Amino acid sequence: MSTDSITWPHTETAAYPLVDKLHEWVATVDHKRLGILYIIYALVFLVIGGIEAGIMRIQLIRAHNDFVSPQVFNRMFTMHGTTMIFFVVMPLVFGFANYLVPLMIGARDMAFPRLNAFSFWLTAFAGLLLYFSLVGANGLYGAGNAPDVGWFAYAPLTSRTFSVGHSTDFWTLALLVSGFGSIGTAINILTTILCMRCPGMSLAKMPLLAWLNLVMAGLVILAVSPLTAAQLMLVVDRYLGGHFFDTQAGGSAVIWMHFFWVFGHPEVYVLVIPAFAFASEIIPVFSRKAIFGYPVMVAATICIGFIGMSVWAHHMFTVGMSSSANTFFVLSTMAIAVPTGIKIFNWLATMWGGKIEFKTPMLFCVAFLFQFLVAGLTGIMLGSAPFNWQLGNSYFVVAHFHYVIVGAILFTIFGAFYYWFPKMSGKMYSETLGKLHFWLFLIGFHLTFDFMHIPGLLGMPRRIYTYEPGRGWDVWNLIVTIGVFFQALGIVVFVANLVWSYFKGETAGSDPWDAWTLEWSTPSPPPAYNFAVIPTIKSRRPLWDLKHPADPDWKYE
Amino acid sequence: MFVLAVTGAIFAIVFSLLVYAVAKFRRRNDDGREPPQVYGSNQVEVAWTVIPILIVVALFMATARVIAIVQKTSPPSNAIEVTAIGHQFWWEYRYPDLGVVTANELHVPVSDPAHPSLTFLKLLSADTDHSFWVPRLGGKTDLIPNHPNSMWIDPHEAGLYLGQCAQYCGTQHAKMLLRVYVQPREEFDRWIQQQRQPASISDVVSEGRRVFETTACINCHAVAGTVANGRFGPDLTHLMSRETIAAGAAPNTPESLRLWIQKPEAIKPGSLMPAMELNDRELDAVTAYLETLR
DSSP: OOOOOOOOHHHHOOOOOHHHHHHHHHHOOOHHHHHHHHHHHHHHHHHHHHHHHHHHHHHTTSTTOOSSOHHHHHHHHHHHHHIIIIIIIHHHHHHHHHHHHHHHTTOSSOSOHHHHHHHHHHHHHHHHHHHHHHHHOOOSTTOOSSOOSOTTOOTTTTSTTTOOSSHHHHHHHHHHHHHHHHHHHHHHHHHHHHHOOOTTOOGGGSOHHHHHHHHHHHHHHHHHHHHHHHHHHHHHHHHSOOOSSOGGGTOOHHHHHHHHHHHHHHHHHHHHHHHHHHHHHHHHHHHTSOOTTHHHHHHHHHHHHHHHTTOGGGGOTTSOOOHHHHHHHHHHHHHTHHHHHHHHHHHHHHHTTSOBOOOHHHHHHHHHHHHHHHHHHHHHHHHSHHHHHHHTTBHHHHHHHHIIIIIIIIHHHHHHHHHHHHHHHSBOOOHHHHHHHHHHHHHHHHHHHHHHHHHHHTTOBSSOSOOOTTSSOHHHHHHHHHHHHHHHHHHHHHHHHHHHHHHHOOBOOSOTTOOOSGGGGSOSSOOTTSOSSOOOOSSSOHHHHHHOTTSOGGGTO | OHHHHHHHHHHHHHHHHHHHHHHHTBOOSOOSOOOOOOOOOHHHHHHHHHHHHHHHHHHHHHHHHHHHHHSOSSOOTTOEEEEEEEETTEEEEEETTTTEEEESEEEEEOOOSSSOOOEEEEEEESSSOEEEOOTTTOOOEEEBTTBOEEEEEOOOSOEEEEEEOOSOOSTTGGGOEEEEEEEOHHHHHHHHHHHHSOOOOOGGGHHHHHHHHHSTHHHHOBOTTSSOBOOSSOOOTTGGGSSEETTTTEEOOHHHHHHHHHOGGGTSTTOSOOOOOOOHHHHHHHHHHHHTOO
């Protein structure tokens, strides 16, 4: 196989007008550029969503605080949730998938480059549409602009009776538009992985990242479609006289909950499976060992995908389902712990007997293992319906899902940033700043989300803009808020590191980690169309075979 | 408890394995050689698939039993039945068998373990979704329009139990507080007797009563035996028997009552109680009238 590549004349010329450069980015259909656009776009929204979280935490720092009004607080948690899920983590996941999948399967681009660009711009404009509500909308009675119905927007709060202005419309339409974007990208990823693999790469020889993104894309199609349909139904309710969710005219609030959570829970797996994918690439490289139990890892992922589609109503244990329905969803929820447990054991076994090198990406992945363990166990507790009757919708739940989304997903995404930054930019990041970011964020994360479990156990429900003193919640809320500042500082270091390294960092070379998958066979950053000659591979670790001709992988697989 | 113990044990074991691996297998005095490559092991992987499956089955059995016990279908014959109705942003309680209607402060008799007298709550909503949650009395159950729910409580100790709405229901979700007074049987019966009395009518406050009955107050509030029969807001027939106003957001004192009528957003911004725009004399009169509703 060859590591040469085609060089296109125009990417070599240094001096041409900025406008042309920007135009190239706007009009691009290159999967790598679109991937980077997704990622930068998500980083901007990460900062915005973080500021919203900060405002909420300052308001809750003590009982009866009046930093913001209830109206503003309600907008903050609605916008924070919507932003972080739809305009931060999903674009990050899609961005990395876009960038990495073609490179790792030896393809020159995605299957549908134009659909790819279209999907990105749909998502991008959906985010802008959501925030445009700050300029032109009205919310619940007495409230101002920006959506304030909560990120799961339970009916009938979203009906025109209770949400008179247009803020809910902005929310609905933003999710509708981004839903189409997500489905487009998912179809693209699915097709690319199934149809564009290089010679020799059977399904069983794909890098795990490709496998996991395949499952993720399938889940997006299954999960985002009902959500998008429900948004359309909501628009019909609000403007065309429909009564799907209009309880005053015989509609059902519970149907909305089912629609939302049949999206909402698989969505968790949409986000966490790519996180698993990053860990499955990073942990082996920094332990210097092949992933332990590749076939089982694939099987466990597919299992999670299937079972993940049948657990949604564990978000609804308190809405009064029959005891047999409750029992079923307890079983499916607990069952999902088995494949997830297998994954944790396999990562552990990959590290076992290795020579672990604690570079920044690995640090984030090790922290992910610890935190995902805790998140999984609190998940089992919440999956037990009687437990959930007590703790559902309390701060215990908030702490639990932030443990998943921040402690597991965001941590591995940070790991992925550091791991693939040299590939994307051609420059090495600063290891010192990377480790500083890690420790600041780790401390902040644990201060915030460890202690957030406690007010939940003490009976503090979520989404309250203030609370009464004397319930024993005050001190815990104070600690939780302090943690936020550490996290914010960590993010500042992170962004500074990326910017500084991009301009001043050392040249990284094509393979700084001595890694084994195909993307490291291209120059950093890879040229347009990636591979001059499409590689042919014989095993799951083509670069290992190349580096150890005497002891290649394909003899054992 | 069983669930907690099992998850705790799993946490301890896997956590220590992780710590061990991270500490033991760090790269030291690097000789530049790769460690032995292990691709997997069927025995080990079967083991850590089967053991979790067994744990899950055990946890599931324990949970299913509790669900079956808690989700009883019919109330025992001696249970007190209460209909709780969630409103933006207050609670309405009706005791259909006892002919009592009240708001925000639920009174129930204490239940003797030897002769349990449960309280069955029928949960309805007048507008958006709410959730009834008093942590020390039991789990939460949602109040959803068009979807009647029920739950029961079995309090063994007298006292005041606090809770609050646990499903986001609109702007003032945070100040939709729950107060449950668990009382010895005789005290509870006395309370019921007192609540069944008609509203006290006193000539001293006829000015306040006139203001109350000729302004928008009666659109939403009811005082039994008078022309006031609004149903959107709390029933005020025995307002002064309650310790708090505005769903627990303020103590029931003449000062906060007056402030609540004059400027509700000072206590509960975004609540549906409008500022009544009365002059000082009318305010004093209405407050004095409400003070007589014992």
